[in-house]
Amino acid sequence: MNQGIEQVSRFARRFCLMALAAFSLAACATPKYEVGRTVATSTGSAPRPGSMIGRDGKPLRGTEKPYQIKGVWYYPHEDKDYNVVGIGSWYGEQFHNRKTSNGEIFDMNLPSAAHKTLPLPSLVEVTNLDNGRKMIVRVNDRGPFVGDRIIDLSKAAAEELGYRRQGVARVRVKYVGPAPRRAIEAPRQYAQAAPPPPRPRSAPRSFEDIQEPPQRVQVLPPPREATWNPAPVQQSAPPINPPDPVFASSRSAAYRVQAGSFSSRENAEKAVRQLTSAGRASIEAIERATGTLYRVTVAAGDDEGAAWTLRQRVEALGYSGATILRP
Structure with a gap:
């Protein structure tokens, strides 16, 4: 009886030793990969997104992750x-x-x-x-x-x-x-074409109406004695002309970037303030039959490449319809 129990015990010990050896061999045969690395292959399924780690140890964003097109893997960097x-x-x-x-x-x-x-x-x-x-x-x-x-x-x-x-x-x-990132749903109030100005109720606006503030004009005193011929007094007064607008010239010898055109001078001045970080912005008055438009431009210099770079900076500030004006 004792002999039979001893044989069963020896068999059990041998079985446990064999199982342990098989498990160790299986562990040694398992390939090891560096944490955070993905294997480049031309076929097969894509790496699991959660395992994509950048060089800085942070998870990769959507546009930074490896992707596969027609069986070829691409690694953005x-x-x-x-x-x-x-x-x-x-x-x-x-x-x-x-x-x-x-x-x-x-x-x-x-x-x-x-x-x-x-x-x-x-x-x-x-x-x-x-x-x-x-x-x-x-x-x-x-x-x-x-x-x-x-x-x-x-x-x-x-x-x-x-x-x-x-x-x-x-x-x-x-x-x-x-490049500067853009807001996906950025407002485009300055990128759209300027709406037509409202139709005047009576006479069209005069040129003086758009000046702010208006220039003070000295009024000549009337002659002390009324005579039949006041012409000399009237002729001595200089003709009253509207003041020149403080706007930039529409002609330029350098490149410029146009941020937009506005029917309201107030909106144009607001755009100039917003474009301060991009460069020197100015306003140009464009007279049309339907009214005055105010074009806002930013000086870009003589280099076309610099003009394209400036245009992208203006777009990043919310003016996605910005265009380059050549000299």
Whole structure:
């Protein structure tokens, strides 16, 4: 009896030792990966979003996370030395008024760009190597995913660089730096076209009505003695002309960025105050048959590239319809 119990006990000990050895071998065969790293593969499912950790130890945001297109993985990151020559293309109506990868609304009539891996949003300098034209554009979308193309520009940007008609061009793309983030639902009260001024109830406004404050005019005293010919007194008084408006000239020898046009001078002055951080803003009075418009512009200097950079700063302040005025 005791002999049988002893045999069962030895068998149980052997079984436990064998199970423990098998578990240890399985643990040694399990591959190990560094925490926060994802494995680059051309096929298979995407990494679990919760495991995507950046170099600073913080979770990656949506536009920073690796993504897969047509079986190829792309890893967005900032490359301060990015300076690449390749083929550039453009896109327009098919994506007009649709959301970009970072949530902004794509407008094909405004300069912008799409890139596979640069941060969103960021600024890049694009040079058309066929004609020497260059400009700074805001990258706010992902692409292009056709062949070896390195950048996709909006219709307006391709037009500015001179390759909209041919569709593609040999370009150089150089990273400039991060771009200011825009509010997705930013108000556009200054970006919209100015509404027509209200119809006057009686006579149209005179030129003096728009001056604030009006210039004081000295009234000449009447002649001491009434005579039949007061003409000499009237002729001695200088003609009363309306004062010159304190506005900038509509002609300029340098680039300017137009933030908007306003039917109200009060709104134009408000825009000037808001644009103080962007540069020297001024108001131009434009006389029309329907009334006076007040155009607000910011001086941009003689360099076209600086004008494009200033335009983006003006847009970041809420004037998304800003345009460049050439000398």
